[in-house]
Structures are given as structure tokens and as C-alpha cells.
Amino acid sequence: MYFLELVISGIAVGSLYALIAMGFVLIYKATGVLNFAQGEAIMVAAFICYYLVTRFGVPFWLAVPLTLIASALLGAVTERLVIRPLLGEPVFSVVMVTIGLSIFLRSMAGIIFGHHNYVFPSPFPVKPLQMAGIVLSHNHLWSMIISFSLMLIFFFFFKFARLGLGMRATANDQDTATLMGINIKSVYALTWGISFVVAGLAGVGLANVMVLNVGLAFVAISAFPAVILGGLESIPGAIIGGLTIGILENLAGGYLDQIVGGGVKDVTPFAVLFLVLMIKPYGLFGTKEVERV
Amino acid sequence: MPIRSKTFCESYHDDIKLLDTIWSKCWMGLFILGLLILPYVTDTYIVYMVNLSSIAIVAAVGLNILTGFTGQISLGHSAFLAIGAYTAALLGEGLGMPFWITLPAGGVVSATVGILLGIPCLRLKGLYLAMATMSFGIMVEYVLITWKGLTGGERGMYMPEVNMLGHALDTDENMYYFLLCITALMIIAAKNIIRTRVGRAFIAVRDRDIAAEVMGVNLTGYKVMAFALSSFYAGVAGGMYAYVMGHIHPEHFTLLSSVEYLAMIIIGGLGSILGSIFGAVFIVAVPEGIKLLAQGVESLIPAMQGRYDEEWNIAVFGLLIMLFLIFEPGGLNAIWQRIKVGFKNWPFTY
Numbered sequence: 001m002y003f004l005e006l007v008i009s010g011i012a013v014g015s016l017y018a019l020i021a022m023g024f025v026l027i028y029k030a031t032g033v034l035n036f037a038q039g040e041a042i043m044v045a046a047f048i049c050y051y052l053v054t055r056f057g058v059p060f061w062l063a064v065p066l067t068l069i070a071s072a073l074l075g076a077v078t079e080r081l082v083i084r085p086l087l088g089e090p091v092f093s094v095v096m097v098t099i100g101l102s103i104f105l106r107s108m109a110g111i112i113f114g115h116h117n118y119v120f121p122s123p124f125p126v127k128p129l130q131m132a133g134i135v136l137s138h139n140h141l142w143s144m145i146i147s148f149s150l151m152l153i154f155f156f157f158f159k160f161a162r163l164g165l166g167m168r169a170t171a172n173d174q175d176t177a178t179l180m181g182i183n184i185k186s187v188y189a190l191t192w193g194i195s196f197v198v199a200g201l202a203g204v205g206l207a208n209v210m211v212l213n214v215g216l217a218f219v220a221i222s223a224f225p226a227v228i229l230g231g232l233e234s235i236p237g238a239i240i241g242g243l244t245i246g247i248l249e250n251l252a253g254g255y256l257d258q259i260v261g262g263g264v265k266d267v268t269p270f271a272v273l274f275l276v277l278m279i280k281p282y283g284l285f286g287t288k289e290v291e292r293v
Numbered sequence: 294m295p296i297r298s299k300t301f302c303e304s305y306h307d308d309i310k311l312l313d314t315i316w317s318k319c320w321m322g323l324f325i326l327g328l329l330i331l332p333y334v335t336d337t338y339i340v341y342m343v344n345l346s347s348i349a350i351v352a353a354v355g356l357n358i359l360t361g362f363t364g365q366i367s368l369g370h371s372a373f374l375a376i377g378a379y380t381a382a383l384l385g386e387g388l389g390m391p392f393w394i395t396l397p398a399g400g401v402v403s404a405t406v407g408i409l410l411g412i413p414c415l416r417l418k419g420l421y422l423a424m425a426t427m428s429f430g431i432m433v434e435y436v437l438i439t440w441k442g443l444t445g446g447e448r449g450m451y452m453p454e455v456n457m458l459g460h461a462l463d464t465d466e467n468m469y470y471f472l473l474c475i476t477a478l479m480i481i482a483a484k485n486i487i488r489t490r491v492g493r494a495f496i497a498v499r500d501r502d503i504a505a506e507v508m509g510v511n512l513t514g515y516k517v518m519a520f521a522l523s524s525f526y527a528g529v530a531g532g533m534y535a536y537v538m539g540h541i542h543p544e545h546f547t548l549l550s551s552v553e554y555l556a557m558i559i560i561g562g563l564g565s566i567l568g569s570i571f572g573a574v575f576i577v578a579v580p581e582g583i584k585l586l587a588q589g590v591e592s593l594i595p596a597m598q599g600r601y602d603e604e605w606n607i608a609v610f611g612l613l614i615m616l617f618l619i620f621e622p623g624g625l626n627a628i629w630q631r632i633k634v635g636f637k638n639w640p641f642t643y
Contacts, residue, residue, distance in 0.1 A: 034420050085619045091419055092366060096559060097618045099552055104611025107604045221548075228424055260439060267435040270428035277425040278413045 012140035014246020020223035021238035030167035039220025040105035045203030075196025225273035231286025349573035355526025363519035364499030369430030375546035377528025403528025411520030449542035562626025
């Protein structure tokens with residue numbers, strides 16, 4: 001029973017990881033860049049939602065769409081200011097720029113919001129759902145529903161929508177995509193916008209489950225392993241990776257903590273990440289990069 | 294006296310000389326003289342800052358060998374500093390060994406770990422390598438905090454003072470000359486590695502690994518060598534850090550400090566030893582600059598009193614990384630070269 005409990009709470013955490021991982025995958029799929037500032041996007045969205053609800057008295061159901069719009073704008077502005085100038089530069093530069101952006105945003109948030117914890121006004125009933133002895137909070141249920149429906153939406157989007165195909169083409173080869181008449185600039189802006197919207201959803205979800213503070217941004221770093229495990233460019237991979245990491249970290253925390261003395265839960269995702277990279281670097285569903293001379 | 298003309302060399306040996314003209318030798322001599330008399334003309338605080346920069350220089354040179362010259366991104370550099378620092382502390386404080394054993398030992402242990410990390414990482418490139426080194430860094434940090442029996446956990450470890458021929462180097466001025474010698478040695482070694490076969494192989498691996506392999510560069514060997522060299526430098530830098538600080542703590546070796554070293558080589562200039570020096574000094578000096586600026590603003594505008602916060606330094610780091618990558622990808626080194634060429638060609642533009 002202890003095992004099952006751990007697995008269930010692992011799935012609950014994992015569905016949030018999956019939501020975060022999807023934001024990473026979107027940007028990677030369309031632009032070939034891993035956005036290290038995703039966690040900051042999550043944190044900022046959570047704070048926007050918090051301020052809308054508590055300071056301006058906006059009802060929660062209205063605050064969420066407003067937050068998502070704000071996130072989309074933030075994403076587009078970020079792309080315009082930081083990523084656009086580096087169009088066509090090596091991946092290394094773009095990745096480093098997102099690292100720079102992430103520490104900039106995080107410390108600015110630290111200056112503005114301070115480092116204390118905020119209590120997020122959760123709209124869900126505190127009493128968890130109980131089904132056949134399994135306890136699940138409303139919040140986790142919702143994040144699971146959102147993750148899975150987003151996965152379906154994105155699956156069809158990348159398979160059939162003109163824009164989705166354009167994004168994949170851009171990721172594959174920027175130059176050729178331009179020659180084929182794809183407007184790379186708008187593809188970039190849209191991708192960042194959409195990805196920040198996903199981050200916004202994750203932010204609202206996370207703030208409900210965890211305490212709201214600037215450290216929320218670090219959760220995204222724990223979602224990296226999920227992204228790598230699932231494969232950097234696979235949306236279903238993000239979900240499966242997220243759930244697996246969530247379960248593994250809970251099991252490791254539940255069983256190993258007594259032996260080594262604390263903190264196993266936080267380091268497990270990275271041990272898994274390291275192992276995955278050693279054994280199967282392109283993850284479960286990633287495309288292997290084949291080089292021919 | 295002949296007017297200095299555009300560089301031209303008659304032999305390959307001339308071309309790769311470290312100091313090519315009589316003028317560069319003179320300037321170098323003056324610079325070294327300036328470094329030697331520095332403690333006599335400035336106060337202890339500046340000397341202390343220079344000490345910190347010299348540690349940063351050794352670490353940044355190491356990272357530049359791996360990331361700048363060989364093109365392997367590492368987000369776990371501070372883990373290697375940690376390994377060097379803790380090795381030095383264990384040998385120095387625990388076994389009472391002198392610095393000429395602890396510092397190289399720190400480097401060697403760190404290099405061994407670097408090789409062990411480098412071998413499985415050979416298949417990884419770019420983003421994936423960055424992820425692998427990042428998770429390595431996080432795991433090392435976890436071990437430092439958890440393995441209390443070895444590392445002292447959150448309390449950290451203490452380090453004795455450097456004992457030079459029976460004299461304890463207890464002041465910053467004494468430490469200054471000690472660190473200056475080590476840093477100079479490390480820089481000269483790096484300069485020489487880069488201009489020989491090994492360095493050229495590194496650069497070939499960075500520019501096009503497949504082409505390099507076709508031309509007879511042993512990819513496996515040189516990648517592992519780059520990892521080993523880089524972590525050796527980091528290990529020595531970690532040992533120096535332990536000696537200067539006197540106390541080491543897991544919090545000194547986080548992901549953020551790894552990013553800081555990356556910031557140094559990006560701001561200084563990737564693939565340039567001089568660039569790593571510029572970058573390291575710049576990053577050490579920036580927080581001081583911000584502090585001065587904040588004090589100035591506070592005295593001018595009373596409303597800003599007490600608004601200064603360590604957080605501003607980190608924000609400025611992030612901003613600097615972004616600005617340099619967008620506007621000056623060659624870093625400070627590129628600016629320096631432009632200035633130099635400008636002077637050389639004066640009064641003509643080129």
C-alpha cells in the first residue's frame with residue numbers, strides 16, 4: 001500500500017513535470033533550442049495570476065486566461081528582444097542567451113517579489129478526491145487532464161496544421177524553410193508565445209500545489225530529466241518522461257531517504273538524467289541525429 | 294628604429310611565438326613589473342580582489358580549454374573546483390600536507406574525475422553534453438552536502454594557511470605573490486598547449502569534428518584530454534580558493550557558479566586565453582562596480598537608500614551574458630584586438 005501511495009503521488013507530480021516538459025519540447029521542436037528560462041516563465045506567470053486574484057480581485061476563472069495572455073505577450077517580447085538577434089547563430093550562443101535570461105529574470109523577480117512565500121488562493125476544494133482507496137487532489141487531477149488534452153492538441157497541430165508543419169520545417173533546417181516560403185520570424189514569435197502559454201498553465205498549476213515563491217523557477221530544472229528521458233522533440237515523450245520521473249523520484253525518496261539521510265528526492269531526477277544520457281542519449285522517442293561524412 | 298609593419302614571418306616557428314616583437318616583450322615586462330609592485334602601491338582590499346581574480350583566471354582558462362577551444366559545453370565546472378578544493382582541504386587540514394602536494398593533488402584528483410566523466414560523455418554533443426555536465430554538477434553538490442563524514446556537510450571544511458619554507462602566508466599581500474606565481478605558470482602552460490599540436494587538434498575538433506577525425510585527429514583521445522586538462526585547471530583553482538578563503542562550503546560550488554565561469558569565458562572571449570583573463574577579472578570586478586554605483590545613487594537620491602541587494606549582481610550577470618552574446622560575440626578580447634589594430638594602423642583605418 002505504501003508503494004501504491006508513492007506511485008500515485010508520483011503520477012500527480014509527474015503530470016506537472018509533463019506540463020513543464022511540454023513547454024521545453026515545443027520550443028525545441030520548432031527552433032532547435034532548449035529554453036533554460038522556461039522555469040522563470042512559469043514563476044512569472046504564477047505571480048501574475050497571484051496578483052490578479054489577490055490585488056485586483058479578479059475571479060480565478062477569469063484570471064487564468066488573463067495570465068495566459070500575459071504569458072504569451074511575455075514570450076513574444078522575449079523572442080523579439082533576446083532570441084531574434086541571434087537568428088542563424090550557433091545553438092551554443094542561443095542556449096547561453098537563455099541561461100543569461102533565466103538568471104536575469106529570476107534575480108529581477110527576487111528584487112521585485114522578495115524571497116518569502118506567498119499563499120496562493122487555490123480555487124479547488126481542499127478535500128481530496130477519493131476513489132477506491134486512492135487519494136488524489138483536485139489540483140493534480142486538473143493538471144493531468146490539462147496535460148493530456150494539450151498533448152492531443154499538439155499532436156494534431158504538428159501533424160496537420162500548416163503552422164505546425166512550418167515549425168517542424170524551421171527546426172529541421174532554417175535556410176531551407178525560408179526558401180520554401182515559411183516566415184521564420186513569425187514562426188519563432190508564435191512558438192515562444194505558445195510555449196510561454198504552456199508555461200503559464202504549468203505555473204498556475206504548480207502554485208496551487210507548492211508554495212509560491214521565486215524558487216518556483218527551479219522546478220523547471222527538475223523537469224529537464226523528463227524532457228531528456230522522453231526525447232527532446234516528442235510531445236508524448238514529454239508526458240511519459242514526466243510521469244516516469246515523478247514516480248521514480250517519489251519511490252527513491254520514499255525508500256532511500258532513511259538509508260542515506262535526506263534529499264534523495266531532489267537528486268534522483270538528475271541521476272536518471274545522467275544515466276539516460278549515458279545509455280540512450282536521444283531518449284525514448286527522440287530522433288537520433290545521424291551524421292554522414 | 295624601424296617602424297613596426299604588418300606581421301610577417303619567415304618561419305613557422307616565428308609565427309607561433311608567444312611574444313613576437315620587441316615591443317610586445319617590453320610591454321609584457323612593464324606589465325609584470327606593475328604586478329610585482331602592486332601590493333606596495335595599493336591597499337589590501339585591491340590585493341584581495343586581485344587574488345580572487347587570479348583564482349577565477351585559472352578556472353576560466355580551464356573552462357576555455359574545454360568549451361572555447363574544444364567546443365564541449367560544460368555546465369558543471371564548479372563541481373571540478375569543488376573536487377579540487379575538498380581534496381586540498383582533506384590533505385591539508387586532515388593530513389597536514391604542504392601546498393606543493395595539496396594543490397597538484399587537487400588537480401590530479403579532479404582530472405581523474407574529469408576523465409571518468411569525459412569517457413561516457415564522448416557520444417554527447419552540444420545540448421546533451423550541457424545537460425550531462427549539469428546533472429553531474431548537481432550530483433556532486435548533493436554528495437558534498439550529504440556525505441557529512443568526508444566533507445563536513447553544510448558546515449563545510451577549514452583549510453590551514455599556506456606554509457612557505459616555515460613561514461605562514463597569513464596576509465593577503467603574501468598570498469598575492471604565491472597566487473601570482475601559480476597563475477602565471479598555469480597561463481604559460483595553457484598558452485603553450487594551445488600553440489602546439491594538441492591545441493590545434495582541439496580547435497579542429499571544435500570547428501568540425503568529423504573533418505578532424507578524417508584528417509587523423511584522434512577524437513576520443515583529444516576530447517578526453519580536453520576534459521582532463523580543463524578539470525585539472527579547475528582542481529588547482531579549487532585548491533587555491535580553499536587556501537584564500539580558509540573555509541569551503543558546498544554553497545560555493547553551485548550551478549550558478551558554473552554559469553558564472555561560463556559567463557567569464559563568453560564575456561572575455563571564447564577560444565582565447567587572453568579572453569579568459571579579461572573575462573575573469575571583469576566578472577570579479579563587476580559586483581564591486583555595482584556596489585560603488587549603488588552607493589553613489591544612494592547618496593544622490595535618498596529614496597534609494599538601502600535598496601542595494603546582492604541580487605542586483607546576479608541580474609547584471611544575466612544581462613551581461615545576453616548583451617555580449619547579442620552585440621559582441623567575440624567578447625572583450627575582440628574589443629581589445631580592435632583597439633590594438635587601431636593603434637597599430639594609426640593614422641589609417643586599415
